[in-house]
Structures are given as C-alpha cells and as structure tokens.
Amino acid sequence: NKIDVLPNDDLKGCNVSVKIVKQPSHGSLTKEGSVFIYTPSPGFSGVDKFTYKLEYKGEQTPATDVNVSVVTPVEIGDxxxxxxxxxxxxxxxxxxxxxxxxxxxxxxxxxxxxxxxxxxxxxxxxxxxxxxxxxxxxxxxxxxxxxxxxxxxxxxxxxxxxxxxxxxGTWEMSIEGVSNESSNESLSFPIDYVENLTENMSKAEFQYFFPNVTLNKSTVFDYGKVVFGKENIINATILNITDENITYRLQIENGTSFELPGYGFNVTFYVINESFYTRHFDFKMNDTFTIYSPYGTRAHFKVMSINATHARMAINIRSPKLGLVDxxxxxxxxxxxxxxxxxxx
The missing domain is CATH 3.10.50.40 (Chitinase A; domain 3)
Incomplete structure (x- = not known):
C-alpha cells in the first residue's frame, strides 16, 4: 500500500522532509520522497497505525497519525x-x-x-x-x-x-443419489393404489392431523381437505373411538376426480366394493411435483417414464424450491x- 502524505502540495524548490516518528505495530514502513510504502505483517488483518512529522528549515509540524486498514481477500474459514x-x-x-x-x-x-x-x-x-x-x-x-x-x-x-x-442439485434417478444408503433402487411409483375404505389412526395422530374434529361416534369430517388439500370432496365418518385409536370410514363417490393442489396432475377414485377403493394417479411425462411431510421435510419428483402399472421418477431433496432443481x-x-x-x- 502506497500512502502519499503530501498529495496536494507543490514542493518543488522546497526542502521539506518527511520523518517517520513511529513505525506501525503490525507491518513495516519505507519512504520514497513523500510517499510511504506500508507492508503488513504476514496474516495481519485489521487497522494499523503509524506516525510522521514534516520538517522544513529546522521546524517540525506536530506529529500526525495515519490509520491503515488491512483486509486480505476472503479465505476459507472467514x-x-x-x-x-x-x-x-x-x-x-x-x-x-x-x-x-x-x-x-x-x-x-x-x-x-x-x-x-x-x-x-x-x-x-x-x-x-x-x-x-x-x-x-x-x-x-x-x-x-x-x-x-x-x-x-x-x-x-x-x-x-x-x-x-x-x-x-440435479434430478437423481436412484435412491443412492440422494442418500448415504448404498442402493441403486429406482424410484418407481404405482399408478394405482388399492386402499381400505375403513382406516385406523392413533388418537394422538388423529388429533394432530384433524385438531378441530369433535371426537364423537358418527361425526362427519372433511378428510380430503387435510389429506389431499381439496375441500368438500371426500368426507369421513368416525365409527369407533378407544383410548388408543380412532376408526373412521371414507365416503367416496365412484369416479371422483380432481387435480391435486400444487401437483399439476389428477387423482381419480374408483370404488371396488364395500371394503376397498382404487386411487389412480394420472401421471404424465415430465410432470414435476413436490411432496411435503407433516414434519417439514420435502422431496421434489419428476416423471421420467410411464408404463401400464408404474411411473418411474427422478428425485431431488436438496433444493428448497422445485423451480431451482437442475x-x-x-x-x-x-x-x-x-x-x-x-x-x-
């Protein structure tokens, strides 16, 4: 660092000298005319100071302090x-x-x-x-x-x-690409899920997901709003309540279909009989969507191929937003x- 202490003065013909009164504490100072050259000590970063005087015809000016800020470029650990x-x-x-x-x-x-x-x-x-x-x-x-x-x-x-x-991150084609597990298992999702119309859930879990539902037999509540993010589509009725569990039955109209909010594809429900129904996902090539867990984790998916029974997905769990993937x-x-x-x- 070069510091000119007399930058605005015309000193031609004047016998003015510059004297170093006190060297800096964290570096060295040399002088070329009215220009000081400051060299910081290795590894030093911060504010250093030196002091100088001007002398002319045997008279000296008061001592002047000069502060020098030294900041080295960004390094790992800064x-x-x-x-x-x-x-x-x-x-x-x-x-x-x-x-x-x-x-x-x-x-x-x-x-x-x-x-x-x-x-x-x-x-x-x-x-x-x-x-x-x-x-x-x-x-x-x-x-x-x-x-x-x-x-x-x-x-x-x-x-x-x-x-x-x-x-x-990119789209990963296997579980191994997104976890520490040594597995090359592909991410294959069934297109159709056969589910039971009657479900059981622990009382604690039920109250977590459905906090505003009154726990009485025959209570009807909006199941689809919580599970699928779609109101007034699928209701459920509480059948039984014990100290540990809640049993309820879904009320599904055959052929009910709607777009899953935030996913961009449809889900259709087909009632098989009194006990079971099929949940069919209408995946399309290059569909992308995000699945959030109740506990705040997320995973982004992209449909890479589809056959009669399954859709093969790529996954990304690194990105906070779907649009930033790849x-x-x-x-x-x-x-x-x-x-x-x-x-x-």
Whole structure:
C-alpha cells in the first residue's frame, strides 16, 4: 500500500522532509520522497497505525497519525457479509436477492423477510464449525455460492455462474443419489393404489392431523381437505373411538376426480366394493411435483417414464424450491464485510 502524505502540495524548490516518528505495530514502513510504502505483517488483518512529522528549515509540524486498514481477500474459514442478486441463466429472470428495491422491482418482495447482506461462514464443505461468537454466520448456502466468495475483497463486485451440481442439485434417478444408503433402487411409483375404505389412526395422530374434529361416534369430517388439500370432496365418518385409536370410514363417490393442489396432475377414485377403493394417479411425462411431510421435510419428483402399472421418477431433496432443481444459476455478488476468523486461534 502506497500512502502519499503530501498529495496536494507543490514542493518543488522546497526542502521539506518527511520523518517517520513511529513505525506501525503490525507491518513495516519505507519512504520514497513523500510517499510511504506500508507492508503488513504476514496474516495481519485489521487497522494499523503509524506516525510522521514534516520538517522544513529546522521546524517540525506536530506529529500526525495515519490509520491503515488491512483486509486480505476472503479465505476459507472467514465470516463474510454479501449482497446478491440470483438469476436463472436460461432466461435471466431474478429468483432471489438481498436488495429490497430489486425484490420490489422484480415482484419478489416479501414483507416477512429482512433484506440485508447474507451472513456467510466460508466453508464450501459444510464440515467446519462456525467460530464462537459468530453463530449468526452460516455455511448452509449452496457450495457454488460460497466458493465464489473466496478471493473477493471488501467492496468488490463479481458475477459467478453456478452449475446445478454446485447449486441445488440435479434430478437423481436412484435412491443412492440422494442418500448415504448404498442402493441403486429406482424410484418407481404405482399408478394405482388399492386402499381400505375403513382406516385406523392413533388418537394422538388423529388429533394432530384433524385438531378441530369433535371426537364423537358418527361425526362427519372433511378428510380430503387435510389429506389431499381439496375441500368438500371426500368426507369421513368416525365409527369407533378407544383410548388408543380412532376408526373412521371414507365416503367416496365412484369416479371422483380432481387435480391435486400444487401437483399439476389428477387423482381419480374408483370404488371396488364395500371394503376397498382404487386411487389412480394420472401421471404424465415430465410432470414435476413436490411432496411435503407433516414434519417439514420435502422431496421434489419428476416423471421420467410411464408404463401400464408404474411411473418411474427422478428425485431431488436438496433444493428448497422445485423451480431451482437442475438449473444453472447466475449470482451478482458484492462483499460488504470480511471478518478474518480464519486467522483467529
């Protein structure tokens, strides 16, 4: 770093000298005319200070302190704050941003979230421990985003391209592709499910899924609203109640059909007899949908092939949104803060 202490003065013909009064604590200082050259000590990051005086015809000015800010580029193990705009490479559409004005302009604004720089702990592997005192920084962002920060400096702007493998993942054709289990089992879904019209559920589970249903025999409740997300399509009647279980019977009209909300394909119900019915899924090639568990987990699916009895699926469990699966993403980054936690003991 070169620092000119007399940048605005014309000193031609003047015998003005610059004297170093105090060297910096975390680096060294050399002088070329009125220009100081500051070299930080290896690994130092922060604010250093040196002191100088001017001397002219035997008189000296008061000592002047100069503060020098030293921030090395982002390294693995640092904590970083970064603003970003995320776009789909295929059509340049913005899908996420930390800028409130951009979110509003792109129709993405969410009043429930805070538009501030993202706090990242730079760990592309996700295996490192966040340093004590910096727990608000996280390495949960996609690896390609975190890797793109390495080498950046404060105030730097950078555009990175993140392929699906470094982003939210591709479509996997086997269970082995999405878990640690050594299994090459394909994801094959039956098109038709034969189900019992009479079902049993533990009382605790029933009250979890149907909290507003009165537990009395003959109570009729909207089964389809909870199970399929469709109101007034399939009701059920409570048949029996014990200390442990609830028994109920579905009331299904033969041929009942509707589009599953959020899935994009139809399900049709065929009554076989007094005891059983068939649930038929009308899958189509390249259909994509997401299944959410009651416990907050999710899995995205894509129909890859169909025969008379089964549909073969691809799966993705990495992406928070279906639309991000198998997408190359473009991020515009701006680093606003670097904390050199990589150099802390």
């Amino acid at each position: 904590c970083v704050e970064v603003n970003y705009i995320g776009r789909y490479q295929v059509n340049n559409t913005v899908f996420d941003t930390s800028y409130e004005d951009v979110a509003k302009a792109e129709g993405l604004y969410d009043s429930t979230r805070s538009y501030q720089p993202l706090k990242i702990f730079v760990d592309p592997t996700g295996n490192m421990t966040v340093p004590s005192g910096y727990e608000e920084y996280s390495s949960s962002m996609i690896p390609g985003f975190i890797k793109g920060l390495i080498g950046m400096s404060i105030g730097e702007n950078k555009t990175i391209i993140v392929p699906p493998e470094e982003g939210y 997408q190359t993403l473009v991020y515009e980054l701006n680093v606003t803060k670097i904390i050199k936690t990589s150099q802390q003991s």
